[in-house]
Amino acid sequence: MYVLNTWYVAAWSTEVTREPTRRVICEVPVVLFRTRAGKPVALADRCAHRAFPLSAGRLVYDSIECGYHGFAYGPDGACTRVPAQPSIPTRARVSSYALHEKDGWLWIWVGDQDQADVSLIPDTHWMADPAWATVTHTVLFECRHDLIHDNLLDLTHESFLHQTTVGDDYIYEHGITVEVDGDVVTVDRLMPGVEAPPLYARTMGTEGRYDRFHATEFHVPSYHVLHSGITGEGRPREEGYLIKVLNGITPVDADHTWYFYAFSRNFAIEADWATKELEVGLATVLEEDAEALRLQEIGMKERPAGEHDVLIGQDAGVAKARRILSQRLARENAGSPGSPGSPGSPDSTAAERRPVTVA
Ligand code: FES
Numbered sequence: 411m412y413v414l415n416t417w418y419v420a421a422w423s424t425e426v427t428r429e430p431t432r433r434v435i436c437e438v439p440v441v442l443f444r445t446r447a448g449k450p451v452a453l454a455d456r457c458a459h460r461a462f463p464l465s466a467g468r469l470v471y472d473s474i475e476c477g478y479h480g481f482a483y484g485p486d487g488a489c490t491r492v493p494a495q496p497s498i499p500t501r502a503r504v505s506s507y508a509l510h511e512k513d514g515w516l517w518i519w520v521g522d523q524d525q526a527d528v529s530l531i532p533d534t535h536w537m538a539d540p541a542w543a544t545v546t547h548t549v550l551f552e553c554r555h556d557l558i559h560d561n562l563l564d565l566t567h568e569s570f571l572h573q574t575t576v577g578d579d580y581i582y583e584h585g586i587t588v589e590v591d592g593d594v595v596t597v598d599r600l601m602p603g604v605e606a607p608p609l610y611a612r613t614m615g616t617e618g619r620y621d622r623f624h625a626t627e628f629h630v631p632s633y634h635v636l637h638s639g640i641t642g643e644g645r646p647r648e649e650g651y652l653i654k655v656l657n658g659i660t661p662v663d664a665d666h667t668w669y670f671y672a673f674s675r676n677f678a679i680e681a682d683w684a685t686k687e688l689e690v691g692l693a694t695v696l697e698e699d700a701e702a703l704r705l706q707e708i709g710m711k712e713r714p715a716g717e718h719d720v721l722i723g724q725d726a727g728v729a730k731a732r733r734i735l736s737q738r739l740a741r742e743n744a745g746s747p748g749s750p751g752s753p754g755s756p757d758s759t760a761a762e763r764r765p766v767t768v769a
């Protein structure tokens with residue numbers, strides 16, 4: 411059901427402190443905390459003694475002490491103390507998980523720890539780059555993670571769901587170009603000679619016609635970066651008002667998914683009013699998505715077995731991503747070795763890299 415051999419965003423850096431924090435990632439309960447030196451730690455949130463959640467305990471120096479009978483565990487998950495006896499049973503240990511801090515996010519690997527390669531963590535530098543200003547949100551979606559991926563890969567929903575913020579009829583009127591490179595699917599839409607969306611026009615200080623674009627780059631199975639913006643008609647994208655929307659999509663269980671969201675912009679970066687306006691507007695966008703996918707999840711559960719989605723041309727990226735995701739799951743379930751997917755990994759074929767244009 412979940413790809414485990416991959417990096418997922420577990421938390422914002424600021425969420426993990428000297429107070430133990432519980433989080434469930436792909437049905438794996440973990441407790442997050444920092445050592446006195448500030449190193450972030452992720453351990454299984456279940457005491458080896460009698461399964462009490464460690465997150466309900468407390469930190470003693472660099473160990474976490476179970477709140478029930480006081481077993482203590484170090485950052486590597488080994489038991490360091492059993493208060494009621496001098497010896498420590500050999501099985502008194504909890505799993506520890508690779509955790510990597512980068513640009514304000516903590517990424518976790520809950521699968522095979524030997525495969526946790528930090529070079530596979532995607533580029534998120536915009537969150538930490540002073541040339542960009544960033545607005546963030548975290549939302550717990552009441553739906554399976556697949557629905558969020560589909561949502562981000564088919565942005566024609568903006569025309570209907572986000573009419574007051576980033577939507578406009580012209581979105582679904584423009585076709586897409588889909589590219590696959592290894593486990594990265596990119597869905598690109600160029601909308602020449604249109605007006606900027608309402609939420610952006612004021613903060614960008616623009617009026618009139620521009621070329622608008624958005625390209626969703628899905629790093630299957632856990633992260634999307636949306637390269638978006640407007641530029642002068644016929645001008646290169648990099649000259650324009652640019653937005654990078656970073657989306658860490660982390661399954662909790664079959665019905666819940668964490669959505670870690672960062673919206674970085676290269677315009678009006680010192681304007682607090684613009685940041686405030688975007689904070690409010692983007693919260694609305696996320697609430698609209700969350701409510702839509704909550705309703706869609708109900709529809710999915712009510713749908714009889716054997717009734718399937720009816721995909722259209724605009725779903726070309728959705729279809730390709732689903733194929734990669736099911737390949738990743740099959741590979742993992744078969745227990746086959748190999749790199750857990752990165753751009754240009756060996757399973758990407760020349761045919762998959764060819765762009766597909768959908769008018
Ligand atoms: S359950 Fe943790 S010490 Fe007993």
Ligand SMILES: [Fe+2]
Nearest residue numbers: 567571572699
């Ligand atoms: Fe949306």
